[in-house]
Amino acid sequence: MKINSNLGIWMDHSTANLIDINSKHKDQSIVSQFTSETKEDALNRSESLMHNKRQQMQGKYYDKIGAQILKYKHVLLFGPTNAKVELHNYLNKDSHFKNIEIDMESSENITHNEQLAYVKNHFETV
Template structure:
């Protein structure tokens, strides 16, 4: 079984592959607080459209990094994990992949690895 855990919020995703430590990496969203403030000056509707577009780019980058796994754990403190889950369900590459979702608080890197290890040991 090729499994990966992803701790994420709307600003970054930490990909945790316990079978290959060299594959652990982070993906950053380009929609930062500063960018949000700049876009908001153009209007709230423009800001929501930009934010939606930037999140889609962020989710696509994550999807491209994990399409070859057959079991995925999405966890983190925000609803970004559910948004990514919906995004993945629309992609035919993920139709035969098991995707689990769990809530968690902010964690250290060691806590994230332990959380992923415990989840996949069940």
């Protein structure tokens, strides 16, 4: 597997936009399967079911993001929610990620072009 150098990930609990500014490929998005409809449906049955379902689906979401992170040496996690912190904690439990440098920053809900600029700026100053 080819290891790339830098990846930026703008994320919240529902979507992760993966931005590799050196790639010729289109940026990729990963979407969580835990939607508001799923939450509502599970909550109608029981609160513990909703929490279990959320944990299970968030785990799958973080696994998909993690599979992409393994292809890089340096990753920036940024976004408006604590999803980036949850992902970082999730990855810290797995030794596969120990040699990957992971930065975290808070940002607002920003457009795709602003996300690109944010990632470019971050890796130019690191």
